[in-house]
Amino acid sequence: MKMSEIALSEPISSVADNTLISAYLTGNEYAFEVLVSRYQDRLVNYLNRLIHDYEMSVDLSQEAFIRVYRNANRYQGQYKFSTWLYRIATNLAIDEMRRRERKGRVFFHNVMNWIQGDDVTYVLPDLRHSPEKTLDQTEKLARLQGAIDSLPEKYRLAFMLKEAQEFSYEETGRILEVSLGTVKSRVHRAKMLLREKLTGVL
Amino acid sequence: MNCKEVERLLTEDISQGNDSRVQDHIDCCSLCRRLHRELTSMSELGRLLRTIDQVPADFSSRVFQKLAPSSLWQLQWKPVLTLGLVMLGLVSFLWIQETQSAREAMLVAEETPREEPFARVQDGDLELIEGEQAESDRVEGPYVDVILKSPSESEYILRLPSRIKVRTSDLNHDIYLNNASY
Numbered sequence: 001m002k003m004s005e006i007a008l009s010e011p012i013s014s015v016a017d018n019t020l021i022s023a024y025l026t027g028n029e030y031a032f033e034v035l036v037s038r039y040q041d042r043l044v045n046y047l048n049r050l051i052h053d054y055e056m057s058v059d060l061s062q063e064a065f066i067r068v069y070r071n072a073n074r075y076q077g078q079y080k081f082s083t084w085l086y087r088i089a090t091n092l093a094i095d096e097m098r099r100r101e102r103k104g105r106v107f108f109h110n111v112m113n114w115i116q117g118d119d120v121t122y123v124l125p126d127l128r129h130s131p132e133k134t135l136d137q138t139e140k141l142a143r144l145q146g147a148i149d150s151l152p153e154k155y156r157l158a159f160m161l162k163e164a165q166e167f168s169y170e171e172t173g174r175i176l177e178v179s180l181g182t183v184k185s186r187v188h189r190a191k192m193l194l195r196e197k198l199t200g201v202l
Numbered sequence: 203m204n205c206k207e208v209e210r211l212l213t214e215d216i217s218q219g220n221d222s223r224v225q226d227h228i229d230c231c232s233l234c235r236r237l238h239r240e241l242t243s244m245s246e247l248g249r250l251l252r253t254i255d256q257v258p259a260d261f262s263s264r265v266f267q268k269l270a271p272s273s274l275w276q277l278q279w280k281p282v283l284t285l286g287l288v289m290l291g292l293v294s295f296l297w298i299q300e301t302q303s304a305r306e307a308m309l310v311a312e313e314t315p316r317e318e319p320f321a322r323v324q325d326g327d328l329e330l331i332e333g334e335q336a337e338s339d340r341v342e343g344p345y346v347d348v349i350l351k352s353p354s355e356s357e358y359i360l361r362l363p364s365r366i367k368v369r370t371s372d373l374n375h376d377i378y379l380n381n382a383s384y
Contacts, residue, residue, distance in 0.1 A: 036262040044261075045254045058257060062265045069269055141250045164251035169214075188213040195240050202243040 017081035025072055032072075036065050039082065043089055046165055049145070050093045050156070051100075060096060064089040083167070083174045090157060090175055097153065140201055147197040151190055158186035159194070203227045208234045216245045 012020075012034050023031035040061060047057035067088050068075075075084055148156055154176075161172040162183070173183040195202065203223050208231070211218040218224055219238050228235050258264075 040257050041254045044257045065265045163248040191213045202240040
């Protein structure tokens with residue numbers, strides 16, 4: 001039986017992504033709506049962590065879904081739908097980040113990077129000897145986010161997909177269109193850089 | 203197991219810190235113990251990145267709104283584009299053919315020697331420019347057939363002796379030999 005012939009015979013909330021795409025390809029628009037609602041929160045959150053502009057993240061997420069809608073017939077069923085969706089969304093985010101960099105509208109977090117280059121160490125106060133040694137989780141998260149933002153793009157994306165979005169190394173490789181070894185190396189490098197940048201926070 | 207291997211395993215997956223060989227190394231290496239502690243802390247902190255805010259309630263309806271006005275076009279764009287390209291190709295082909303035919307006709311016309319005027323009507327007189335020696339039952343001596351074209355495009359053929367003067371009201375028109383009559 002071809003994927004496109006599979007009928008939706010079970011509760012739609014438990015139907016696999018691939019089956020929903022197949023149902024959509026046979027004319028079931030509701031199946032596409034289910035896919036949107038399944039990924040919308042996670043996708044907007046991911047993009048917002050990359051570009052720090054909520055409205056733009058919403059727009060880019062919608063654009064990603066629109067591209068999925070229009071190109072669903074190109075979807076290759078052997079890979080997870082989420083990796084395809086995230087690849088589209090990641091490419092949109094990369095374009096947006098580069099567009100902003102070109103326009104000089106860099107984020108405050110990246111000002112140091114922009115001026116001195118990617119390899120600059122993100123400057124954080126050394127809290128090892130601070131009386132307020134214990135930071136609350138919100139502040140720690142803000143510092144982690146700042147350190148992530150200061151990473152070179154390739155490390156930042158690999159770290160965000162693997163650690164924050166919980167994709168496997170294989171899936172992260174598929175999203176970024178790089179080999180498994182390259183992904184592992186990038187995640188490793190990202191963690192070691194973050195460790196340096198977050199001295200006193202971790 | 204050395205520090206480099208432990209670093210690689212821990213950064214790849216923090217849960218590998220539970221591996222007995224890694225654990226043995228960590229127990230006796232302060233640097234790797236610190237690395238394990240910091241990566242564990244990073245991993246816990248990283249979970250906070252997964253906190254998800256709910257998107258606006260109209261998110262999906264906005265997706266469909268953006269799709270709606272042109273969805274038919276989006277679904278049909280391939281056949282429409284194909285048809286358009288075929289039509290464009292056909293029109294281009296016909297145009298090229300037409301242009302080529304016109305060019306060929308022009309070349310043929312250019313290659314065909316123009317017939318020189320035989321006579322010209324001037325001031326009411328028909329003056330023969332040249333005549334040909336020929337035999338005829340009706341006209342003695344050299345004669346010519348001349349074609350007179352009236353403004354209404356009617357043609358009149360006159361067989362005339364080659365040296366004459368005639369009077370005509372049809373002024374300023376060239377007169378050509380009717381070659382067929384030779």
